[in-house]
Amino acid sequence: MKCIGVNQWAGVDPVMAETLSEIGQWAASARRAEKERFSRLTPSEKFLQLANDRFRKPKLFGIAPASDFWQIGQWTLAEIRRIVLNDVKDAGSFLIQLQSLYVVDMHRGRGEGKKAIEAIKQIANETGCGVTLFAKSFAFSKDGHLPNALRTFEELRQASLEEEWPVIYLPEWDIDCLRFFYQGCGFRNMCLYDSWIYNRPKEEDLSFDSQFVYLPASMDPMWRMQIEHRMNRNLCEFCNR
Numbered sequence: 001m002k003c004i005g006v007n008q009w010a011g012v013d014p015v016m017a018e019t020l021s022e023i024g025q026w027a028a029s030a031r032r033a034e035k036e037r038f039s040r041l042t043p044s045e046k047f048l049q050l051a052n053d054r055f056r057k058p059k060l061f062g063i064a065p066a067s068d069f070w071q072i073g074q075w076t077l078a079e080i081r082r083i084v085l086n087d088v089k090d091a092g093s094f095l096i097q098l099q100s101l102y103v104v105d106m107h108r109g110r111g112e113g114k115k116a117i118e119a120i121k122q123i124a125n126e127t128g129c130g131v132t133l134f135a136k137s138f139a140f141s142k143d144g145h146l147p148n149a150l151r152t153f154e155e156l157r158q159a160s161l162e163e164e165w166p167v168i169y170l171p172e173w174d175i176d177c178l179r180f181f182y183q184g185c186g187f188r189n190m191c192l193y194d195s196w197i198y199n200r201p202k203e204e205d206l207s208f209d210s211q212f213v214y215l216p217a218s219m220d221p222m223w224r225m226q227i228e229h230r231m232n233r234n235l236c237e238f239c240n241r
Contacts, residue, residue, distance in 0.1 A: 042093040043129035043223070044082050050123045051080060058157045066161050068099070072116040075107040077156055080120075083132055086194050087237075088230070094223040095213075097192070098133040102140075104156050105149040117185050121214055128218040130227075132192050135182055135210045137174040140165040179209060187212040191230045193238035202241065208233045 038046065055070035058077065070078050079099040085091040098120065103112045124131050139147035140159045144166040150156045159165045190213035197205065213231070215224060229235045 043127045043219070044093055044096050046127035047096055047123050047129040048080070048082075050127065054119070054123070058161060060161055069161065071153065071157075072119055073112060075104040075112050075153055076116040077102045077153070077160060078116060078120070083192070084194070085192075085227075085230075088226045090223065090226060094128070094219065095130045095132055095227075098131055100138070101133075102138075102156060102160070104151065104153055106151045113181070114185070117182075121186065121216070124214055125216045125218055128216060128220055128223075130216070130219060130223070131187075131214040132190065133182070133187070133212050134192060134206055135175060135178040135212060136206065137170040137178055138167050139170060141168045142166075144168070175210060182212050185214070187214045188231065189213075189233075190227065191233070191236040191239050197238055198241070208236075208239050 038049070041049065051070055055072050055078075057065035058069055058071050060066050068079055068081050070080065072078050078101050081097050081099055082092040083095045083097040085095075088095075101113065101116060103116070120131060123129070140150065140156075142148050142159075142165050145168070147168060147170070148159070148165070150159060189209055190211060191208060192211045192213075193205070213227070233239050
Protein backbone atom coordinates (compact mmCIF):
# COMPACT_ATOMS: atom_id res chain seq x y z
CA MET A 1 0.00 0.00 0.00
CA LYS A 2 1.52 3.32 -1.05
CA CYS A 3 0.89 6.85 0.32
CA ILE A 4 0.14 9.25 -2.53
CA GLY A 5 -1.01 12.27 -0.49
CA VAL A 6 -2.56 13.41 2.78
CA ASN A 7 -4.76 10.54 3.94
CA GLN A 8 -4.62 9.14 0.44
CA TRP A 9 -3.42 5.64 -0.29
CA ALA A 10 -3.17 3.45 -3.34
CA GLY A 11 -2.88 -0.32 -3.62
CA VAL A 12 -4.03 -3.12 -1.37
CA ASP A 13 -3.55 -3.19 2.38
CA PRO A 14 -1.17 -6.17 3.01
CA VAL A 15 -3.12 -7.27 6.09
CA MET A 16 -6.41 -7.10 4.21
CA ALA A 17 -4.93 -8.94 1.25
CA GLU A 18 -3.63 -11.70 3.51
CA THR A 19 -7.00 -11.99 5.26
CA LEU A 20 -8.85 -12.22 1.95
CA SER A 21 -6.40 -14.86 0.73
CA GLU A 22 -6.93 -16.92 3.89
CA ILE A 23 -10.71 -16.66 3.53
CA GLY A 24 -10.47 -17.81 -0.09
CA GLN A 25 -8.28 -20.76 0.88
CA TRP A 26 -10.65 -21.73 3.69
CA ALA A 27 -13.66 -21.55 1.35
CA ALA A 28 -11.89 -23.69 -1.27
CA SER A 29 -10.93 -26.22 1.41
CA ALA A 30 -14.53 -26.37 2.66
CA ARG A 31 -15.81 -26.96 -0.88
CA ARG A 32 -13.33 -29.78 -1.40
CA ALA A 33 -14.29 -31.38 1.91
CA GLU A 34 -18.00 -31.19 1.06
CA LYS A 35 -17.35 -32.63 -2.40
CA GLU A 36 -15.41 -35.53 -0.89
CA ARG A 37 -18.14 -36.14 1.70
CA PHE A 38 -20.82 -36.15 -1.00
CA SER A 39 -18.82 -38.58 -3.14
CA ARG A 40 -18.80 -41.10 -0.28
CA LEU A 41 -22.60 -41.16 0.00
CA THR A 42 -24.67 -43.94 -1.55
CA PRO A 43 -26.78 -43.04 -4.60
CA SER A 44 -29.98 -42.87 -2.52
CA GLU A 45 -28.29 -40.65 0.09
CA LYS A 46 -27.10 -38.34 -2.68
CA PHE A 47 -30.58 -38.26 -4.16
CA LEU A 48 -32.23 -37.28 -0.88
CA GLN A 49 -29.63 -34.60 -0.18
CA LEU A 50 -30.14 -33.00 -3.60
CA ALA A 51 -33.91 -33.23 -3.11
CA ASN A 52 -33.48 -31.26 0.11
CA ASP A 53 -31.34 -28.71 -1.73
CA ARG A 54 -33.69 -28.22 -4.71
CA PHE A 55 -37.20 -28.82 -3.41
CA ARG A 56 -39.06 -27.16 -0.56
CA LYS A 57 -40.06 -29.02 2.59
CA PRO A 58 -43.71 -28.49 3.54
CA LYS A 59 -44.18 -27.83 7.26
CA LEU A 60 -46.59 -29.44 9.66
CA PHE A 61 -48.71 -26.77 11.34
CA GLY A 62 -46.22 -24.19 10.10
CA ILE A 63 -43.43 -25.51 12.33
CA ALA A 64 -41.80 -28.90 11.69
CA PRO A 65 -40.71 -30.01 8.19
CA ALA A 66 -42.72 -33.02 7.03
CA SER A 67 -40.48 -36.08 6.82
CA ASP A 68 -40.24 -37.71 3.36
CA PHE A 69 -42.38 -35.02 1.66
CA TRP A 70 -41.30 -32.30 -0.76
CA GLN A 71 -43.02 -29.52 -2.65
CA ILE A 72 -41.86 -29.55 -6.26
CA GLY A 73 -42.63 -26.36 -8.10
CA GLN A 74 -45.68 -24.45 -6.94
CA TRP A 75 -48.43 -27.07 -7.15
CA THR A 76 -47.00 -30.57 -6.65
CA LEU A 77 -46.50 -32.64 -3.50
CA ALA A 78 -44.22 -35.68 -3.64
CA GLU A 79 -43.57 -38.38 -1.05
CA ILE A 80 -40.19 -40.08 -1.53
CA ARG A 81 -38.64 -42.86 0.58
CA ARG A 82 -35.92 -45.45 0.33
CA ILE A 83 -37.18 -48.84 -0.80
CA VAL A 84 -36.61 -52.23 0.87
CA LEU A 85 -36.54 -55.41 -1.22
CA ASN A 86 -35.53 -58.52 0.69
CA ASP A 87 -34.04 -60.28 -2.33
CA VAL A 88 -32.01 -57.20 -3.36
CA LYS A 89 -29.31 -56.78 -0.75
CA ASP A 90 -28.45 -53.14 -1.40
CA ALA A 91 -31.84 -51.88 -2.63
CA GLY A 92 -31.94 -49.04 -0.10
CA SER A 93 -28.55 -47.83 -1.27
CA PHE A 94 -29.41 -47.27 -4.93
CA LEU A 95 -33.21 -47.13 -5.21
CA ILE A 96 -35.78 -44.70 -3.88
CA GLN A 97 -39.55 -45.02 -4.16
CA LEU A 98 -41.84 -42.25 -5.28
CA GLN A 99 -44.65 -43.19 -2.90
CA SER A 100 -47.03 -40.56 -4.21
CA LEU A 101 -47.16 -37.57 -6.54
CA TYR A 102 -50.12 -35.22 -6.35
CA VAL A 103 -50.77 -32.08 -8.37
CA VAL A 104 -53.30 -29.59 -6.99
CA ASP A 105 -56.54 -30.38 -8.84
CA MET A 106 -57.10 -26.83 -10.09
CA HIS A 107 -53.70 -26.85 -11.83
CA ARG A 108 -53.77 -30.19 -13.62
CA GLY A 109 -53.47 -30.46 -17.38
CA ARG A 110 -50.74 -27.80 -17.45
CA GLY A 111 -47.69 -30.05 -17.38
CA GLU A 112 -46.99 -29.70 -13.65
CA GLY A 113 -46.75 -33.46 -13.11
CA LYS A 114 -44.36 -33.85 -16.03
CA LYS A 115 -42.18 -31.03 -14.69
CA ALA A 116 -42.02 -32.72 -11.29
CA ILE A 117 -41.08 -36.08 -12.81
CA GLU A 118 -38.38 -34.46 -14.95
CA ALA A 119 -36.95 -32.71 -11.87
CA ILE A 120 -36.86 -36.06 -10.04
CA LYS A 121 -35.24 -37.75 -13.05
CA GLN A 122 -32.59 -35.01 -13.22
CA ILE A 123 -31.50 -35.81 -9.66
CA ALA A 124 -31.57 -39.53 -10.48
CA ASN A 125 -29.31 -38.92 -13.48
CA GLU A 126 -26.85 -36.91 -11.38
CA THR A 127 -26.69 -39.44 -8.57
CA GLY A 128 -27.06 -42.78 -10.37
CA CYS A 129 -30.09 -43.58 -8.20
CA GLY A 130 -33.08 -45.50 -9.56
CA VAL A 131 -36.65 -44.25 -9.01
CA THR A 132 -39.47 -46.76 -8.46
CA LEU A 133 -43.24 -46.23 -8.26
CA PHE A 134 -46.63 -47.90 -8.44
CA ALA A 135 -48.94 -46.39 -11.06
CA LYS A 136 -52.14 -46.02 -9.06
CA SER A 137 -54.43 -43.03 -9.48
CA PHE A 138 -55.88 -41.67 -6.24
CA ALA A 139 -57.70 -38.73 -4.71
CA PHE A 140 -58.29 -37.34 -1.23
CA SER A 141 -61.78 -37.67 0.21
CA LYS A 142 -63.00 -35.86 3.29
CA ASP A 143 -65.87 -38.31 3.82
CA GLY A 144 -63.99 -41.40 2.60
CA HIS A 145 -66.36 -41.95 -0.33
CA LEU A 146 -66.30 -39.12 -2.87
CA PRO A 147 -63.15 -37.36 -4.13
CA ASN A 148 -62.64 -33.74 -3.13
CA ALA A 149 -61.00 -31.19 -5.44
CA LEU A 150 -58.09 -29.33 -3.84
CA ARG A 151 -57.72 -25.77 -5.11
CA THR A 152 -54.42 -24.63 -3.55
CA PHE A 153 -51.21 -26.19 -2.34
CA GLU A 154 -52.12 -25.13 1.19
CA GLU A 155 -55.33 -27.17 0.96
CA LEU A 156 -53.32 -30.13 -0.34
CA ARG A 157 -50.78 -29.80 2.48
CA GLN A 158 -53.47 -29.70 5.13
CA ALA A 159 -55.53 -32.56 3.67
CA SER A 160 -52.58 -34.91 3.19
CA LEU A 161 -50.22 -34.06 6.05
CA GLU A 162 -52.22 -32.52 8.87
CA GLU A 163 -55.85 -33.62 8.65
CA GLU A 164 -54.85 -36.88 6.87
CA TRP A 165 -57.97 -37.26 4.74
CA PRO A 166 -58.75 -40.79 3.54
CA VAL A 167 -57.37 -41.80 0.16
CA ILE A 168 -59.66 -43.34 -2.46
CA TYR A 169 -58.41 -45.03 -5.62
CA LEU A 170 -59.79 -44.09 -9.00
CA PRO A 171 -61.07 -46.30 -11.88
CA GLU A 172 -58.86 -48.53 -14.01
CA TRP A 173 -59.21 -46.33 -17.09
CA ASP A 174 -57.38 -43.60 -15.20
CA ILE A 175 -54.57 -46.03 -14.39
CA ASP A 176 -54.14 -46.75 -18.10
CA CYS A 177 -53.46 -43.04 -18.62
CA LEU A 178 -50.86 -43.14 -15.85
CA ARG A 179 -49.10 -46.14 -17.40
CA PHE A 180 -48.85 -44.32 -20.71
CA PHE A 181 -47.57 -41.20 -18.93
CA TYR A 182 -44.75 -42.98 -17.08
CA GLN A 183 -43.73 -44.99 -20.12
CA GLY A 184 -43.44 -41.72 -22.02
CA CYS A 185 -41.21 -40.38 -19.23
CA GLY A 186 -38.69 -43.20 -19.71
CA PHE A 187 -39.84 -45.58 -16.98
CA ARG A 188 -39.91 -49.33 -17.53
CA ASN A 189 -41.71 -52.15 -15.74
CA MET A 190 -40.14 -53.81 -12.70
CA CYS A 191 -41.77 -55.83 -9.93
CA LEU A 192 -41.77 -53.89 -6.66
CA TYR A 193 -43.46 -56.49 -4.48
CA ASP A 194 -41.76 -58.33 -1.66
CA SER A 195 -42.49 -61.14 0.80
CA TRP A 196 -45.21 -59.08 2.51
CA ILE A 197 -47.38 -59.70 -0.55
CA TYR A 198 -48.09 -63.24 0.68
CA ASN A 199 -50.08 -61.81 3.59
CA ARG A 200 -52.92 -60.59 1.37
CA PRO A 201 -55.18 -61.95 -1.41
CA LYS A 202 -53.66 -62.15 -4.87
CA GLU A 203 -56.67 -60.22 -6.22
CA GLU A 204 -55.32 -57.08 -4.53
CA ASP A 205 -52.03 -57.18 -6.49
CA LEU A 206 -51.32 -54.48 -9.03
CA SER A 207 -50.38 -55.89 -12.41
CA PHE A 208 -46.75 -55.99 -13.52
CA ASP A 209 -47.40 -53.23 -16.05
CA SER A 210 -48.42 -50.88 -13.22
CA GLN A 211 -45.05 -51.16 -11.45
CA PHE A 212 -42.25 -48.96 -12.75
CA VAL A 213 -38.60 -48.05 -12.36
CA TYR A 214 -36.48 -45.32 -13.91
CA LEU A 215 -32.90 -46.49 -14.33
CA PRO A 216 -30.50 -43.64 -15.17
CA ALA A 217 -27.63 -44.35 -17.54
CA SER A 218 -25.32 -43.23 -14.73
CA MET A 219 -26.32 -46.16 -12.49
CA ASP A 220 -23.44 -48.45 -11.55
CA PRO A 221 -23.79 -51.79 -13.42
CA MET A 222 -23.19 -53.53 -10.09
CA TRP A 223 -26.44 -52.07 -8.77
CA ARG A 224 -28.35 -52.77 -11.97
CA MET A 225 -27.43 -56.45 -11.92
CA GLN A 226 -29.11 -56.88 -8.54
CA ILE A 227 -32.54 -56.06 -9.98
CA GLU A 228 -32.36 -57.59 -13.46
CA HIS A 229 -34.54 -60.56 -12.43
CA ARG A 230 -37.28 -58.21 -11.26
CA MET A 231 -37.57 -56.65 -14.71
CA ASN A 232 -38.36 -60.02 -16.26
CA ARG A 233 -41.89 -61.03 -15.34
CA ASN A 234 -41.16 -64.70 -15.99
CA LEU A 235 -38.25 -64.74 -13.53
CA CYS A 236 -39.97 -62.87 -10.70
CA GLU A 237 -41.32 -65.07 -7.92
CA PHE A 238 -43.75 -62.43 -6.71
CA CYS A 239 -45.33 -61.92 -10.14
CA ASN A 240 -45.81 -65.69 -10.52
CA ARG A 241 -47.09 -66.61 -7.11
